Amino acid sequence: MEHTADALFHITSDSLEGLFEDAAKAMFYTIYGVKKSKEEFSYHLCISADSLETLLRDFLSELLFITDTEETVFTSFSIEINGYALDCTAHGVAFDPELHSGGTEVKGVSYSGLNIVKQKDRYVLDILFDV
Amino acid sequence: MLEGLKRINEYEWEVPVGYTGNMRVPGRIFISEKLMGTLEGGAVQQLANTATLPGIVKYSLAMPDIHWGYGFPIGGVAAFSMDDGVISPGGVGFDINCGVRLMTTPLHSDDFTPKIQKAINVLFSEIPAGVGGKSGFRLDRKELSEVMTGGVSWVIERGYGIKEDMEHCEDSGRMMGADPVYVSDKAFTRGKNQLMTLGSGNHFLEIQAVDEIFDEETAKIFGVREGQICVMIHCGSRGLGHQVCTDHINTLEKAVKRYGISLPDRQLACAPVTSDEGGAYFAAMACSANYAWANRQAIMHKTRKIFESLFGIAYEDMHLVYDVAHNIAKMEEHDVGGKMEKLCVHRKGATRCFGPGSSEIPLKYKSSGQPVIIPGSMGTRSYLLKGTKTAMEKTFGSTCHGSGRVLSRSRAKKELKGTDIREELFREGIYVKASHDSALAEEAPQSYKESRDVIEVVSSAGLAGVVAAMRPVGVIKG
Numbered sequence: 001m002e003h004t005a006d007a008l009f010h011i012t013s014d015s016l017e018g019l020f021e022d023a024a025k026a027m028f029y030t031i032y033g034v035k036k037s038k039e040e041f042s043y044h045l046c047i048s049a050d051s052l053e054t055l056l057r058d059f060l061s062e063l064l065f066i067t068d069t070e071e072t073v074f075t076s077f078s079i080e081i082n083g084y085a086l087d088c089t090a091h092g093v094a095f096d097p098e099l100h101s102g103g104t105e106v107k108g109v110s111y112s113g114l115n116i117v118k119q120k121d122r123y124v125l126d127i128l129f130d131v
Numbered sequence: 132m133l134e135g136l137k138r139i140n141e142y143e144w145e146v147p148v149g150y151t152g153n154m155r156v157p158g159r160i161f162i163s164e165k166l167m168g169t170l171e172g173g174a175v176q177q178l179a180n181t182a183t184l185p186g187i188v189k190y191s192l193a194m195p196d197i198h199w200g201y202g203f204p205i206g207g208v209a210a211f212s213m214d215d216g217v218i219s220p221g222g223v224g225f226d227i228n229c230g231v232r233l234m235t236t237p238l239h240s241d242d243f244t245p246k247i248q249k250a251i252n253v254l255f256s257e258i259p260a261g262v263g264g265k266s267g268f269r270l271d272r273k274e275l276s277e278v279m280t281g282g283v284s285w286v287i288e289r290g291y292g293i294k295e296d297m298e299h300c301e302d303s304g305r306m307m308g309a310d311p312v313y314v315s316d317k318a319f320t321r322g323k324n325q326l327m328t329l330g331s332g333n334h335f336l337e338i339q340a341v342d343e344i345f346d347e348e349t350a351k352i353f354g355v356r357e358g359q360i361c362v363m364i365h366c367g368s369r370g371l372g373h374q375v376c377t378d379h380i381n382t383l384e385k386a387v388k389r390y391g392i393s394l395p396d397r398q399l400a401c402a403p404v405t406s407d408e409g410g411a412y413f414a415a416m417a418c419s420a421n422y423a424w425a426n427r428q429a430i431m432h433k434t435r436k437i438f439e440s441l442f443g444i445a446y447e448d449m450h451l452v453y454d455v456a457h458n459i460a461k462m463e464e465h466d467v468g469g470k471m472e473k474l475c476v477h478r479k480g481a482t483r484c485f486g487p488g489s490s491e492i493p494l495k496y497k498s499s500g501q502p503v504i505i506p507g508s509m510g511t512r513s514y515l516l517k518g519t520k521t522a523m524e525k526t527f528g529s530t531c532h533g534s535g536r537v538l539s540r541s542r543a544k545k546e547l548k549g550t551d552i553r554e555e556l557f558r559e560g561i562y563v564k565a566s567h568d569s570a571l572a573e574e575a576p577q578s579y580k581e582s583r584d585v586i587e588v589v590s591s592a593g594l595a596g597v598v599a600a601m602r603p604v605g606v607i608k609g
Contacts, residue, residue, distance in 0.1 A: 006201065007540060031262060033569060053397075054384075061377045068370045069320050071263065095263045101567040104540070105262055105331045105609075107373045108225035111380070111397035112201035128201055130225045131332050131540065 007106070007129040012122050017079045019116065019123045020056060020086065024077050027060055027109070030129055031067065032095075033102020037075045039091035048085040052116045055084050056127075060109045063090065071095040104131045133175055136160070142592040146191070151179040151395065158182050159190040161526075163588045166195055169537050169580055173199035174206075180395045181209050185403075186216025188467055188474055192526050194481050195588035196535030196580065200224070202398035205480035208529040210465065211404060213473050217392070218409045219401035220383065220416070222477030224458045225376045227416050228423035229334075229367030231504045232300075232454035233515065233601075234431055237444055238360040240340035240604065246441070247338065247562050251605040253437050254336060258430055260329040261566025261609040268326040268429075275322050276311040282421030283428045283454075291432040293447060298493050300454040301483060301501075304424035306461075309417035314371075315378045318415075321370030322422060327429035331566070331609035333533075333574055334366040336430065337506075339513060339601035346598045349499045349517050353452050355599050362434050362449075363513055363601070364427050365506050367458065372419035379412040404475045413460065420459055427454060452515070453502035457482045457532035463491075465527050476527050484518040484530040484595050492518070503595055505586065508534050508579035509563065509571070509608070510556050512600045514586050521593030530595040534582040540573045547572040556606075565608040574608060 001008040009026040013019040029035055045062055049055035063074065074092035081087075110128040117124050137145040139159070146158030158178040162170060174197050181203050182191035188210045197206035202221020211217055243250075259266055270278065278285050283297050283304025297303050311319075329336060341359045344350045355361070368375075386402035386409070387394060394400070402408035435449045460477045467474070485492050485501045492501040500518030507513040511534070522528050538546075549568025552575045556563050565571050589595045 065317050065321070065374065097263055100263065101261055102569050103262055104570065104573065108377055110201035114397065130201065
């Protein structure tokens with residue numbers, strides 16, 4: 001979606017897990033410019049929060065921390081959500097400047113306009129990454 | 132024109148109380164008729180949202196490079212009372228102390244042009260830029276704590292600069308009140324090997340030639356002359372600052388409930404300036420600000436070393452004109468209704484612009500007002516301005532920070548091709564090296580407002596005096 005300063009995504013999915021997965025994919029696409037990669041590494045994380053929005057923001061912020069410090073590019077995510085708790089295994093490869101320099105660093109996941117709503121059978125989300 | 136705005140004079144527009152619910156003060160936007168067409172409804176809404184925060188003083192202000200961000204608009208300035216006001220990371224941003232510095236050299240553009248490609252190629256290979264760029268620094272916890280409290284002085288003590296550099300930074304490159312106790316282990320981990328890295332997005336290192344002098348007397352004081360080669364560095368506090376912002380928004384969200392503050396946007400999470408939570412954010416933000424100053428100093432040191440060896444000029448003959456922060460919250464004294472009052476001033480995409488006589492600026496610049504550095508977009512002029520009394524009176528001593536985007540990054544990438552941009556700029560005499568072509572498309576000159584239009588507003592409204600303009604000749608981008 002159009003946002004002059006940052007990267008704004010409109011995401012829909014028929015499940016919460018799918019919504020979270022696509023939000024993570026959107027973030028990694030923004031940073032590294034790739035949608036798919038081999039799956040040489042996996043990383044397991046558990047997050048809990050007091051709302052779905054906070055859960056999503058904390059999940060993505062944790063992934064940002066991991067990718068910044070472990071230099072791992074994640075492109076697929078197996079997610080389970082129970083209430084406001086999440087269990088995820090992220091799959092990806094080691095950062096390679098030849099393959100992964102097509103994007104721009106995400107500085108943070110913003111709460112601005114962050115709302116997860118259910119419209120009929122689908123979950124809908126707008127999410128803004130500061131780049 | 133957007134509905135509901137009221138014209139005050141040629142360059143000032145008011146966003147009246149009532150534009151959105153619970154505004155405590157009006158908004159004021161400094162903008163020209165010409166730039167009015169670029170003003171986004173989302174940005175005005177964010178300016179009005181900022182006006183709802185407790186303890187806001189006078190106005191919620193916006194500079195002419197205003198655009199839609201998160202929390203505050205980019206180009207937003209707001210000051211809060213120490214008694215009942217708040218401090219908010221939404222008024223600073225994730226990139227704490229993102230800022231700019233300008234260094235002069237004794238080189239003249241006529242002699243430099245044939246060497247530009249060589250200089251840019253060496254700078255690009257020596258200064259880590261772009262996603263995944265890692266520094267040669269490996270700081271342990273103790274050293275990193277010292278960077279957070281010492282800022283520029285820590286880097287200079289290690290031989291990465293000269294004493295004069297420190298004097299020529301806002302806050303002497305060392306913000307007081309920094310306390311690493313409030314910085315998380317995660318932020319420490321991210322900070323240990325990113326000192327002396329440029330980052331990506333709109334960050335850059337640019338070699339420029341002074342193109343035009345508008346104010347001879349002040350240009351002399353600032354040490355710039357026509358044709359002179361300068362270096363501009365634009366970057367911030369890297370992952371450390373980003374993590375500090377992320378961590379403290381969590382704490383401040385709880386504080387919002389605790390202090391019963393009602394917010395129109397969660398990203399405006401805040402706490403009273405004098406509360407434990409507000410104080411903790413300020414101490415951690417100051418740590419990040421100092422890291423950012425140290426980062427720009429280390430990059431400038433590397434640049435000086437490269438210029439020294441490539442062009443045979445002395446390290447000491449490359450002078451730092453000034454270093455300014457444009458994402459920061461600071462405690463400053465300002466005139467409120469005829470009385471000097473200590474306030475917490477937030478500048479998000481806005482630059483401090485203290486006028487002549489201010490006690491906060493170096494002796495050398497006391498008569499002229501502080502130097503203010505405004506980067507243009509890639510391929511367009513950057514400007515050197517000076518602080519004014521009018522800015523002290525109208526905007527808590529603040530002015531614009533850049534040219535402001537008009538095209539989203541995604542649309543820029545769709546509509547423009549990095550290789551075309553590179554060739555186009557090359558034909559204009561600007562040699563660009565970036566980690567990836569898409570970075571060039573995102574940051575192409577077409578994505579930004581004309582910097583001269585923004586400068587025209589701040590100069591006509593008295594929010595800065597124009598001293599000189601610099602044109603780019605070489606750029607490295609992340």
